[in-house]
Amino acid sequence: MARAATTSDVFNAVAEPRRREILIFLLDGERPVTEIVTRLRLEQPAVSKHLRVLRDVGLVRVRRNGRHKFYRTQAEGIQPLHEWASVFERYWSRQLLRVKERAEQMARAANAKTESN
């Protein structure tokens, strides 16, 4: 078995850096493909392919207007990713707390020593 398809889920779709750029770019409002091409300095076919992947996993929406197609980010699609990452949050904050407490304890110890001198 090879690697999972980029369209298999949000995690795989977002693994590609260009697609992450596109998602950020399309976050504030819909944009035609041409604009993505010029702003992100990618080839048009490349952009279309990335948009295809993003569409397949529900991370962008399209609206057609004449010969233009306006894409925009479907932010809700990122939720599974965010929720999964959130599970780890309490663990790293717990770690940060430990580091902080240790630092404070060392500070107190240093203080006490200074005062006793």
Add this chain to the structure above:
Amino acid sequence: MARAATTSDVFNAVAEPRRREILIFLLDGERPVTEIVTRLRLEQPAVSKHLRVLRDVGLVRVRRNGRHKFYRTQAEGIQPLHEWASVFERYWSRQLLRVKERAEQMARAANAKTESN
């Protein structure tokens, strides 16, 4: 150019479902490789390979004890992913707000109509 290496960043490392399982499993404390193998029902070489990728991107730490190696999740490594996903949060909550407001407005309208009858 082919797809980016799984070790190129956290996004790529976490694109693989088995690796996500391993990270969750190793979140509550260090475990020897054998335990990962039996609990997640994977072949031992597969687990070692996944752990290698996770180590390379700083998502797990190892401690050796005799012939055992104890792995545990390095939760901080998920931060970049979490922060990136957080950018989208306000957008989908904004969308949810719109949906909610529309629902309430419709409810009020339905109410008014009922009262006028």
Add this chain to the structure above:
DNA sequence: TTGACACATTCCCATATGGGAATATATTTT
């Protein structure tokens, strides 16, 4: 020293990739 055990690495393979070039499709303009 010789096994036995715990892990890691290597080799092979089917598969999916992303880029580039070329081509196809849809729509508007002339």
Add this chain to the structure above:
DNA sequence: AAAATATATTCCCATATGGGAATGTGTCAA
């Protein structure tokens, strides 16, 4: 209808993958 514009798809290719099987390496026990 023909040309132009906007976007999508197809084909080719170098590359990385994840699984399986086999093998390598390090450590402990007899």
